[in-house]
Amino acid sequence: MKCQKCGKNNADTHIKRVVNGQFEEHHLCSECAAEMGYTNVFDSFSHSFADDFNSLFGSFFENALPARTQATRCETCGASYNDITRTGMMGCADCYKVFADQIMPTIRRIHGNTTHCGKNSPASKAQPAEKAPAQNTKSELDVLKEKLDSAIKNQEFEQAAELRDKIREMEGE
Amino acid sequence: MSNVVMQTRIRLARNLRKYPFPCRLSQAGKNEVVETIVSAIKNSNSPLANDFDVLYVKDLTEAQRISLVEAHLASPEFISDSAGRAIVLSKDREMSIMINEEDHIRLQILKKGFDLDGAYDVADKLDTLLDENLDFAYDEKLGYLTQCPTNLGTGMRASVMLHLPALQRSKAVSRIAGNLQKLGLTIRGTYGEGSEPQGAMYQLSNQVTLGISEQAAIDNLKNITAQLINQEENAQKRMADSIETQDRIARSLGILKSARLISRDEAMDLLSNVRFGINTGLIEDVEIQVIDKLISDIQPATMIVNKKENLTPSQRDQLRAEHIREVLR
Numbered sequence A: 001m002k003c004q005k006c007g008k009n010n011a012d013t014h015i016k017r018v019v020n021g022q023f024e025e026h027h028l029c030s031e032c033a034a035e036m037g038y039t040n041v042f043d044s045f046s047h048s049f050a051d052d053f054n055s056l057f058g059s060f061f062e063n064a065l066p067a068r069t070q071a072t073r074c075e076t077c078g079a080s081y082n083d084i085t086r087t088g089m090m091g092c093a094d095c096y097k098v099f100a101d102q103i104m105p106t107i108r109r110i111h112g113n114t115t116h117c118g119k120n121s122p123a124s125k126a127q128p129a130e131k132a133p134a135q136n137t138k139s140e141l142d143v144l145k146e147k148l149d150s151a152i153k154n155q156e157f158e159q160a161a162e163l164r165d166k167i168r169e170m171e172g173e
Numbered sequence B: 001m002s003n004v005v006m007q008t009r010i011r012l013a014r015n016l017r018k019y020p021f022p023c024r025l026s027q028a029g030k031n032e033v034v035e036t037i038v039s040a041i042k043n044s045n046s047p048l049a050n051d052f053d054v055l056y057v058k059d060l061t062e063a064q065r066i067s068l069v070e071a072h073l074a075s076p077e078f079i080s081d082s083a084g085r086a087i088v089l090s091k092d093r094e095m096s097i098m099i100n101e102e103d104h105i106r107l108q109i110l111k112k113g114f115d116l117d118g119a120y121d122v123a124d125k126l127d128t129l130l131d132e133n134l135d136f137a138y139d140e141k142l143g144y145l146t147q148c149p150t151n152l153g154t155g156m157r158a159s160v161m162l163h164l165p166a167l168q169r170s171k172a173v174s175r176i177a178g179n180l181q182k183l184g185l186t187i188r189g190t191y192g193e194g195s196e197p198q199g200a201m202y203q204l205s206n207q208v209t210l211g212i213s214e215q216a217a218i219d220n221l222k223n224i225t226a227q228l229i230n231q232e233e234n235a236q237k238r239m240a241d242s243i244e245t246q247d248r249i250a251r252s253l254g255i256l257k258s259a260r261l262i263s264r265d266e267a268m269d270l271l272s273n274v275r276f277g278i279n280t281g282l283i284e285d286v287e288i289q290v291i292d293k294l295i296s297d298i299q300p301a302t303m304i305v306n307k308k309e310n311l312t313p314s315q316r317d318q319l320r321a322e323h324i325r326e327v328l329r
Ligand SMILES: [Zn+2]
Pocket: A003, A004, A005, A006, A007, A008, A009, A028, A029, A030, A031, A032, A033
């Protein structure tokens, strides 16, 4: 689909929004989207994350994907890897297992790591692994977190960003 | 207590293990998901169980749908399609659950003011109670599984709505926004986009959901919000000393009290000025809650729904002016 504003570039940004009592939908190229103020900093309330993910995904795997995996389908929902990159959406919970190898690098790029930390689904009987990081790792992490807190308090945002990267790296391992 | 934070929101994304995500779910499957979730709520031991409304998007008028977005209860994405979508709302609208938006469940807690811990506490309890009756898609390593991998892990978006008239006016918001992104947060205009959103209202929320616990994400957001409050309060104090600011604020209140026709855009700007005036003590005889209520009341679709009849834009402007005069008298 071509961009609805310039009619030239491909539309890769799908915007759904409510403006002054009206529902609007726009398919725009990223340049026109940015011109209208939909940059990643001030993108609209409604700008779908899936679109960001989609372009992220596309560029990352453009040439790297072996032909074989494109034919694989998730048995549960029928999604192919191609479906996932095209829509930016996983088809079902099992897709995360079926396409794990392909999708992990993208997950790492989005979140900076690939390991959940936080609430467990109580029904999934999960509890044991909740708090078991090695003692020395933990204290080092705590020190970094304290530094991060004080950097934020002192509005040293640059330094805070660096600390945050380090913390993520450690937590992700 | 600062008035910079207007409201706090926690959203949790959850999916049922048994069904494909909404993007690959049939119409019949979506209806089944709606029924499964609604009955799980009824049978749950939660405060929501005896006290909720279910609205099916297909049964709503256009104005009713849009008014849900205006009230921050639903997303534009949610109302863009009516098939197999429903929203569950507590009577006071503090708790809501969008069913079959991007995920099977988008549970939301909305609280007035700055109350991230309170909002998360309610969300966490409701989520745990629902989990007893629903089998959520959850993975030991990746956490809660979501249709879009950007929500993986905790599935939590915590956000605060900030009123930043002084930082906006001094062009500081865009500078701050770049730094916020490095800290895993995003800031966007609540109404309208671009660098100067309407009414100087912004939504600040966490971006990363995997590898950071709910509590850590909330603490991070809380810290940064406290910083922004501080900066905004200081900037407001400095500006409030100038006669130009005092004039602008006094005139804004004057227009609101006397206009016979007023568009939403104009009203938003003026209400924002008055809110600034109340916060800095330049206006003493109006309560800030009254202004916040007006800001939600004057949204176009909300007006149509409250009036229970269709209104032309000019009828709306007239009714809006009347309503504001009435409230501020
Ligand atoms: Zn374009």
